[in-house]
Amino acid sequence: MTFNTLKRHFRESFKNLGRNGWMTFASISAVTVTLLLVGVFLVVMLNIQHFTKQVEKDVEIRVHIDLTATDADKEALRKQIEAIPEVGSVTYSSKDEELQKLIKSFGEEGSSFKLFEQDNPLSDVFIVKTKEPTDTVKVAKKIEKFKFADKVKYGQGQIEKLFATTKVIRNIGLGLIIGLLFTAMFLISNTIKITIFARRREIEIMRLVGATNGFIRWPFFLEGLWLGVLGALLPITVVLSAYSYVFDLLHPKLENTFVQLLPFYPFAWQIGGVLLLLGACIGIWGSMMSVHRFLKV
Amino acid sequence: MIEMQDVYKTYPNGVVALNGISVRIKQGEFVYVVGPSGAGKSTFVKMMYREEKPTSGSIMINGVNLAKLKESKVPLLRRNIGVVFQDFKLLPKLTVYENVAFALEVIEESPKNIKKRVMEVLDLVRLKHKARFYPDELSGGEQQRVSIARSIVNSPAIVIADEPTGNLDPDTSWEIMDIFERINERGTTIVMATHNREIVNTIRKRVIAIERGKIVRDEVRGEYGYDV
Ligand SMILES: Nc1ncnc2c1ncn2[C@@H]1O[C@H](COP(=O)(O)OP(=O)(O)O)[C@@H](O)[C@H]1O
Ligand SMILES: [Mg+2]
Numbered sequence: 001m002t003f004n005t006l007k008r009h010f011r012e013s014f015k016n017l018g019r020n021g022w023m024t025f026a027s028i029s030a031v032t033v034t035l036l037l038v039g040v041f042l043v044v045m046l047n048i049q050h051f052t053k054q055v056e057k058d059v060e061i062r063v064h065i066d067l068t069a070t071d072a073d074k075e076a077l078r079k080q081i082e083a084i085p086e087v088g089s090v091t092y093s094s095k096d097e098e099l100q101k102l103i104k105s106f107g108e109e110g111s112s113f114k115l116f117e118q119d120n121p122l123s124d125v126f127i128v129k130t131k132e133p134t135d136t137v138k139v140a141k142k143i144e145k146f147k148f149a150d151k152v153k154y155g156q157g158q159i160e161k162l163f164a165t166t167k168v169i170r171n172i173g174l175g176l177i178i179g180l181l182f183t184a185m186f187l188i189s190n191t192i193k194i195t196i197f198a199r200r201r202e203i204e205i206m207r208l209v210g211a212t213n214g215f216i217r218w219p220f221f222l223e224g225l226w227l228g229v230l231g232a233l234l235p236i237t238v239v240l241s242a243y244s245y246v247f248d249l250l251h252p253k254l255e256n257t258f259v260q261l262l263p264f265y266p267f268a269w270q271i272g273g274v275l276l277l278l279g280a281c282i283g284i285w286g287s288m289m290s291v292h293r294f295l296k297v
Numbered sequence: 298m299i300e301m302q303d304v305y306k307t308y309p310n311g312v313v314a315l316n317g318i319s320v321r322i323k324q325g326e327f328v329y330v331v332g333p334s335g336a337g338k339s340t341f342v343k344m345m346y347r348e349e350k351p352t353s354g355s356i357m358i359n360g361v362n363l364a365k366l367k368e369s370k371v372p373l374l375r376r377n378i379g380v381v382f383q384d385f386k387l388l389p390k391l392t393v394y395e396n397v398a399f400a401l402e403v404i405e406e407s408p409k410n411i412k413k414r415v416m417e418v419l420d421l422v423r424l425k426h427k428a429r430f431y432p433d434e435l436s437g438g439e440q441q442r443v444s445i446a447r448s449i450v451n452s453p454a455i456v457i458a459d460e461p462t463g464n465l466d467p468d469t470s471w472e473i474m475d476i477f478e479r480i481n482e483r484g485t486t487i488v489m490a491t492h493n494r495e496i497v498n499t500i501r502k503r504v505i506a507i508e509r510g511k512i513v514r515d516e517v518r519g520e521y522g523y524d525v
Contacts, residue, residue, distance in 0.1 A: 001405070002405055002407075004405075004407075004408060005402075005405050008402065201386065201388065202388055204386070205386055205388065205399070205400075206399075206403050207372075207375070208346075208375060208380055208386070209375060209376070209399070209400035209403060209404070209447070209451070210372045210373065210374075210375035210376035210400075210403070210404050210451075211372060211403035211404065212369075212372045213369070213372075215403055215405070216403075296368055296371075
């Protein structure tokens with residue numbers, strides 16, 4: 001494509017935005033509203049994701065080793081556990097170490113446990129971490145069947161609930177976002193359909209005198225791109241300002257809890273980039289859908 | 298050279314518009330296509346610029362079979378064929394000059410060549426002095442001359458005209474015919490579907506008569522042959 005042609009396509013695409021003033025405004029508004037909602041969902045979802053990732057990271061399986069197991073038995077058990085494909089790491093912790101941890105975790109009052117140092121009632125344990133936290137239950141069930149695995153603990157019940165909840169939240173958010181994106185694409189494709197309808201004579205003549213489909217598509221491609229990008233500007237500004245405000249408000253209060261918000265940078269760049277990209281994609285996609293009907297391919 | 302072999306065309310709604318057409322048109326010929334309304338004249342010429350595909354049969358233009366031409370190659374075909382319609386098909390928001398230049402811009406001709414070629418063809422149709430006018434500031438005959446200028450601006454080997462004088466008064470129609478004759482004299486093939494008996498009977502050329510999708514007459518210096 002020559003430089004002159006490219007100039008022509010840009011000129012045409014801008015002319016069309018102006019010529020179809022109200023429709024342009026309507027499409028940009030559609031993108032704006034969509035991306036505003038998508039942006040809010042995205043911010044909330046990513047923060048929930050961030051939070052659950054941290055909780056999930058602390059999930060571990062504690063395998064209590066049977067008291068009668070010899071060192072060789074323990075080693076065999078470790079081999080068996082390590083052979084499970086989903087297992088990430090296996091760490092051994094003797095009953096003495098376990099007791100010290102317990103004493104420590106109780107602080108001042110822990111000293112009363114010191115009595116047990118002579119006759120430790122705890123078991124040696126293997127601490128197992130899975131590669132994917134969601135495999136915890138599955139792996140635990142397998143380990144339970146192994147010989148010398150006396151008790152297998154992983155926070156039964158709670159873990160399942162946590163994973164089920166985060167999964168539901170993720171799916172609902174994803175569903176909503178996809179639904180919104182399709183709505184916006186539909187609105188854009190309708191707008192461009194109308195602008196194309198007004199220009200079908202021009203397209204007909206272009207085809208008649210031998211313009212390629214690619215040439216005919218270019219201005220519409222750009223028009224869709226502008227609609228999408230213009231529509232993304234306001235949501236990016238609003239969502240990021242709001243997040244910065246909320247972050248400043250909540251961050252100090254959450255400092256000592258295990259709930260942590262994503263820091264503003266690079267999160268702001270990511271959200272901004274994603275919204276801009278989504279805007280551009282739905283704009284281009286919407287316009288290409290409607291041009292398609294006017295071209296024979 | 299245009300060569301049709303056993304061309305049949307049935308539209309999706311079941312209408313049989315062409316019912317076995319075989320014809321040969323040599324480079325540089327001037328051919329009228331006549332026949333009653335609904336006979337298939339427009340469909341016949343649409344085959345040549347690949348606006349419609351035949352249901353069966355072959356259409357060879359300079360060695361290329363349009364029946365098998367890929368959709369992506371159609372633009373290249375169109376650059377070698379000019380088309381003129383009864384309703385001119387000009388863009389109202391563009392000037393005369395821009396309307397003609399449009400045909401070269403969309404095939405990415407260089408700006409220098411565009412200017413030169415557009416002025417040449419506007420001279421040929423005698424509208425150089427109205428280059429800056431808009432279509433609605435021109436008479437019907439002048440608008441048709443602009444559309445003819447556009448059809449020949451990329452020097453096609455063939456010009457196809459579907460009732461080009463259908464909307465024009467007799468005097469203006471003669472002017473248009475004069476331009477077509479001059480284009481033909483330069484070696485361009487002209488295929489013109491027409492209802493204009495006066496013209497066909499006066500400017501004698503080859504006449505192909507179509508009725509119900511079949512060629513019923515093909516004469517070298519023919520007559521219109523239908524009562525009005
Ligand atoms: N796009 C189309 N779809 C269906 N039928 C058509 C179409 N174009 C033309 N026809 C039918 O095909 C027949 C021939 O039409 P046409 O080629 O336009 O004839 P003419 O130009 O001689 O008047 C007519 O019966 C017409 O109704
Ligand atoms: Mg017709």
